[in-house]
Amino acid sequence: MRETLRRLLRQRKAAVGGSILLGFLVLALVGPWLVMDPTELVGQPHQPPSRAHLFGTTGQGQDVLAQTVVGARETLAIGFAVGALVTLVGALVGITAGYLGRRVDDALTLTTNVFLVIPGLPLAIVLGAYLPSGPMRMVVVLTFAGWAWNARVFRAEALALRGRDFVAAAVVAGESHARIITRELLPNMASLVASSFIGNTLYAVGAQVGLEFLGLGDVGAVTWGTNLYWAGNDAALLTRSWWIFVPTGLCIALVGFSLTLLSSAIDELTNPALRAPPSAPVPAKAVEVSSEVPTSGVLLSVRGVSIEYMTASGPSRVVDQVSLDIAPGEVFGLAGESGSGKSTLGYALLRLLPPAAAITQGRILFDGMDVTALSAEAMREFRWSRVSMVFQSAMSALNPVLSLGEQFHDTLAAHGGSSRAASYARAREMLTMVGLKPELVHAWPHQLSGGMRQRVGIALALALEPKLVVMDEPTTALDVVVQKELLQRVVELKERLGFAVLFITHDLPLLLALADRVGILQAGKLVEVDTAERLRTDAKHPYTRLLLSSFPHLGASDVAAPTLDVLEHAALKPAQAALTGGRR
Structure with missing residues (x-):
């Protein structure tokens, strides 16, 4: 945030806009004590600027300078209050509708559209005519009339973000809907929130002045809008008393200009990726480990699971009657071409399927517990503490606007209320365990390489x-x-901690080197399951043999136990084959 602020201050647009706006804020806070009473009759009406009255007098003999300075306080206070409220209401309604979807989205979107259909100015006039007089009337009127457009903007942004992997990771980690909206989605809309707030403040100042000019404000108060209202009533234009309305009009224009400049600058600069990255840490040396894993018992049992997507032409089955078992400590590989249903099955284990997909038959048993029958609250406890997930895209699986330590804290706090200090200590321990420096707990995702x-x-x-x-x-x-x-x-962590792995990939040579057993998926069906060695030398299904034939560089070492040397061999073989045109 400090770095963004420094960059913001270096921006010419932000510097000019911020300086003008800051000047008006100081004027609104301090100015009223430096000028005379704006309601006092101090001279003859319609007197032009003079030494006694630098901006002249109004049609009733009040000092124009005093009215301009004092009017800034209430006008800007109402403008910023309405800007904040309109942004808050619009953001909460829009993000809630976009993230939760379905009936909530239908209800909130219908409400938003109703407000958008009603013309804003007539609605504000009607509300202003019936609500009690005072500053709060203007705040309520303008907030009520202006939130709907913002809700549509935030809804569209929420729809774009809810499919990102870091949101799915937060769901798996057991975070509540409210926490995901406030901690995951809203921070990623920082630029939109800032721009909306400034735009809404600009709207509020303009609308407030317009309504007060029409006489719908408190005409006894001193604001920029009532200044113009009384200038019109006193026939300032007809008498060519330009000094009565020009100072107020110029102030309104300058405030609008400053807010526009700030909005443009924030759009350009509110981006966490602009922070300067630190020097990359040196990865830790790998340690050779044993490849033996326990295979007794069953940890995960998938029995006859089918998954269907609802499409415009009807249901489409993407996983068809799949059954498999994974033993404690086992590495089970799941291979197949793109679209074969690998990732869909993996997401189903954690019930993270998108709204258009559903498990239509079968059961998923984990330690004898039926995952498909768990309640939403039970699933929150189950995810991450019993089964966790490493997502495909490391670029989007981490929240880009939270440091690594904060992301660990969110995960741990969702399962037992861990203190921030304890979460950061655990984060340092886990970063060290995966070969990263513990100091990276304060780093941002964009400061790290893909690996x-x-x-x-x-x-x-x-x-x-x-x-x-x-x-x-x-x-x-x-x-x-x-x-x-x-x-x-x-491999090292699996041996140390004893967890099982369901490894989903299209890279068959990698699975033959890594997995204890491999399952082959074709068009949603599990066509073959066997050990890596037997699958390589004695595959039964034609599709498995076809996949194996697609990798002519496979050798005997690719099906040996998954030691570090074998993994290196499996990882480098495809590159070597590409360089030699696949020749042995």
């Missing part, structure tokens, strides 16, 4: 020591060297 971000994702997934970690193509966007380092770390 470092993915390690942070693994650290977050292991923060509550789950029994199963679902890894949804965690190495897709990484180069082969980083893939090797990441997989070495996964």
Whole structure:
């Protein structure tokens, strides 16, 4: 925030706009004590500027300078209050509608559209005519008439953000809807919130002055709007007494100009990626570990699960009667071409399917507990503490406007109310465990490389020591060297902590090196499950053999136990094959 503020101050637009607005704020706070009583009759009416009255006198003999200075206080106070309220109401309604969707979205969107259909000025006039006089009347009228347009803008932004991986990660971590809206979505709309607040303040000042000029304000108060109202009543234009209305009009124009400049500058500069990144930490050395895993018992049992998407042409089945088991400590690989249903099945284990998808049959049992029958509150407890997830895109799985320590705190606080100090201590421990420096607890996601971000994702997934970690193509966007380092770390942590892994990928050679057993998905059906060695040498299904034939560089070492050397071999083989045209 400090860095953004410094950049903002260096911006010419922000410097000019901020200086003008700051001058008016100082004038509104201090000015009334430096001028005479604006309601006192101090001279002859319609007197032009003079030494005694620098801005002249009004049609009733009051000092124009005093009225201009004193009028700034209430006008700006109402303007900023309405700007904040309109932004707050519009943001809460819009984000709630966009994030929750379905019936909530339908109801809130209908309400918003009704307010948008009603012309704002007639609505404000009607409300202003019937509400009690005073500053609060103007605040209520302008807030009531102006929130709807903002709600539509924030709803559109919420719809764009709710599908991001960091929101799904917050859901998996068990955060409540209110916390996701206030901690995950709103901070990512900082630029929109700031711009909306300034735009709404500009709207409020203009609308307030307009309504007061029409006589709908408190004509006994001293504001810029009532100054213009009395200038009109005193025939300032007809008598060519320009000094009565020009100072107030010029002040209104300058405030509008300053707010416009600030809005433009904030749009350009409110971006956390503009913070200067620190020097990249040196990754820790990998340690060779054993590949033996326990296979007794069943940790996860998927029995006859089918998943369908509702489309315009009817239901479309993407996972069809899939059954599989994962033992404690086992690495189970799930492979198949794009669109085969791998990720959909992984998301179903945590009941993170999008609204258009649903489990239509079958059961998912974890330690004998039916996950498909759990309540929403029970699912919040289940996710992350029992089963966690490492998402495919490390770039979007982390919240870009929260430091790593804060993201650990959000996750831990959602499961037991961990203090911030304890959360940061746990974050340092987990960052060290995945080979990163503990000082990165204060870093921002954009300051890390792709491989470092993915390690942070693994650290977050292991923060509550789950029994199963679902890894949804965690190495897709990484180069082969980083893939090797990441997989070495996964194997090491699995051996140390004893968790099981469901590893989802289209990279079959990688699974043959990493997994204890591999399942092959084709068009939503699980066509074959076997150990890596038997699958490579004695695959039964034609589709499995077709997948294997797509990797002519596969050798005997690709199906050996997943030691660090084998993982390096599996990671580098595709690159070597590409360089040699696939020749052995």
